Amino acid sequence: MKKFAIKTLGCKVNQCESEAIQNALVESDQGFASCDDGMADVVIVNTCTVTRKAAMQSRQAVRQAIRANPGARIVVTGCHAQTAPAELAAIDGVDLIVGNRDKHRIHQQIFAEVPKHTGGDTPAVCPDIAGVDQFEVLPGIAHGGRTRPFLKIQDGCNSFCTYCIVPHARGRSRSLPIDQVLNQIGQLGRLGYREVVLTGIHIGCYGQDLTPATGLYDLLCRIRAAGAIDRVRVSSIEPAELSDDIISLAASGEDGPGRLCPHFHIPLQSGDDRILKRMHRPYGRDYFKELVQNIIGRLPDAAIGVDTLIGFPGETDDAFENTYALIHSLPVAYLHVFPFSAREGTPAFSFKEQILTSVIKKRCKRMRRLGTDKRRAFYKRTIGKTAIVLVEETRDRADGRLKGLTDNYIPVRFDGPDDLTNTFQQVDIQRILSDGVPEGTKNEHRTLVSA
């Protein structure tokens, strides 16, 4: 048996791709077994480059893998590998670099054995990704180790927001055809999964590249009609692409399988119109405000998560306050706060009026505090209610209790036996624990088969 380990940095798409590679290796007849870091014959590091820090952490992870696995072949892939192969090739001990374009084939290179790199240029397979127009189907379905598997249905992005390196790392938008999405969801349903999280880089563009062209709403309708899985969640969707149809679908889906969770993670980035324009974002603050109000008007308990990008060049105190005030005024459930990071190769890298790091830090701190308050208020609303929870495979590490997630993205803990895992349970929420998570007791009167 050859042992391998995979280290993953970055977003859900990267995680999904790593899980697919892992399954392709384990399920092959080539004698591969997954192992802990430190005992591997092959280590794959799946890197991220979304911020300077993520790129730096990716290089650190590569060095750490080399130190921890003496003698192992070190294969580096992912977004940092695609955009900066030379930086990774400069690390002594890297044996092979594979860009995103060939990531879906990485298992084949591992089957063929990666030679130890002993001198000269580090072998790198990183052709330009800009011209790729077909969705590269992953080598396996990403499941295992997760109650709610991710399913990658789309890759790439055509938007080129002025701060974003992702289109350079991932190429143009391309989609997994509907039939294949349905097929993979069918497989997940047969494996016993109850929920799937649809992931992509720019999921709102889903289907525009297919022939005939289709869209995310059509896909969600087809998933619902197929009824192969109980819940469907969309990982993240751009404000301009969260259509009325999609919101209505979530609002009308309270019974039956295949329904869309009332949970929308929306990248706002800034609440200031001038900054949004400089970012090349195709909406304004009023549009976003109406969108959130529209969702909550139809789905009062919906979880609305918001990404903010703080400290974009030219973000004055007033511009930041506009973002802060907009979020403060809206029924947002949680925030992800990202400090602006100038990425070489993007227009914003050379924009004037760069903001001091100390100012960015201060603004992020305030915004994160607002996010904590929003989350607390959102969770608090569950006290005294009965939540339907999909119970996870693993218990809470700290207190050993069962944990699960509601359709509107609220984590819940409660006591119960192991055989409740991967089932839907009704939990009466009684209080918020000191770590902020709602706690309750299982409602013994009804057991749900599906929810």
Ligand code: SF4
């Ligand atoms: S929409 Fe903008 S922020 Fe999102 S991946 Fe595309 S370029 Fe980046």
